[in-house]
Amino acid sequence: GAVVSQHPSWVICKSGTSVKIECRSLDFQATTMFWYRQFPKQSLMLMATSNEGSKATYEQGVEKDKFLINHASLTLSTLTVTSAHPEDSSFYICSAPRAQNTDTQYFGPGTRLTVL
Amino acid sequence: KQEVTQIPAALSVPEGENLVLNCSFTDSAIYNLQWFRQDPGKGLTSLLLIQSSQREQTSGRLNASLDKSSGRSTLYIAASQPGDSATYLCAVPPATDSWGKLQFGAGTQVVVTP
Numbered sequence: 473g474a475v476v477s478q479h480p481s482w483v484i485c486k487s488g489t490s491v492k493i494e495c496r497s498l499d500f501q502a503t504t505m506f507w508y509r510q511f512p513k514q515s516l517m518l519m520a521t522s523n524e525g526s527k528a529t530y531e532q533g534v535e536k537d538k539f540l541i542n543h544a545s546l547t548l549s550t551l552t553v554t555s556a557h558p559e560d561s562s563f564y565i566c567s568a569p570r571a572q573n574t575d576t577q578y579f580g581p582g583t584r585l586t587v588l
Numbered sequence: 589k590q591e592v593t594q595i596p597a598a599l600s601v602p603e604g605e606n607l608v609l610n611c612s613f614t615d616s617a618i619y620n621l622q623w624f625r626q627d628p629g630k631g632l633t634s635l636l637l638i639q640s641s642q643r644e645q646t647s648g649r650l651n652a653s654l655d656k657s658s659g660r661s662t663l664y665i666a667a668s669q670p671g672d673s674a675t676y677l678c679a680v681p682p683a684t685d686s687w688g689k690l691q692f693g694a695g696t697q698v699v700v701t702p
Binding site for chain 1: 619620622624629630631632633634637639677682687688689690691692693694695
């Protein structure tokens with residue numbers, strides 16, 4: 473079956489540094505990918521839609537200058553958390569629809585970010 | 589604005605019992621509803637997807653029903669096993685023009701004891 477990978481699976485960084493998280497579709501092309509954030513004991517919240525070849529679209533309340541998204545190719549989207557602070561510590565998960573005309577989505581395994 | 593609620597928040601049952609998980613949503617104009625499973629510290633595994641034209645979907649021991657008019661979906665897991673222990677999430681598109689986007693409920697944490 474289709475697989476979506478994320479790298480790294482976990483990262484610890486100092487406050488003020490930037491962290492890049494990769495999301496890859498391994499055996500299919502994804503022109504659209506989605507980034508979610510999950511705080512402990514809470515559900516997933518959609519952050520943004522990553523579009524190959526165009527700018528990402530952000531959900532209300534998500535700072536686009538803080539969470540930079542680049543859809544570099546048909547199989548890779550990156551999320552960069554810039555000038556990270558402890559409140560950015562969270563579990564970040566990406567998803568990718570199997571195809572444009574399907575509702576089936578595959579989720580990555582997630583990236584645990586801890587900002588000290 | 590669409591809101592998704594899952595009840596109960598947590599559930600503990602002995603092995604062999606049937607599980608009933610509830611999901612409700614405020615805007616009935618959805619075109620599908622999905623159920624996912626999440627293991628601790630892991631990503632999501634899709635369990636069932638119900639299109640708006642369907643009333644239920646089945647996969648093995650899992651059965652999900654959908655009643656759009658009342659804004660409810662129920663996930664039934666028959667003859668539970670310890671391996672069913674996980675958090676179960678339901679999700680719907682947040683709006684009619686939001687293909688691919690999902691709005692999740694807070695989940696039901698299930699523990700099946702041997």
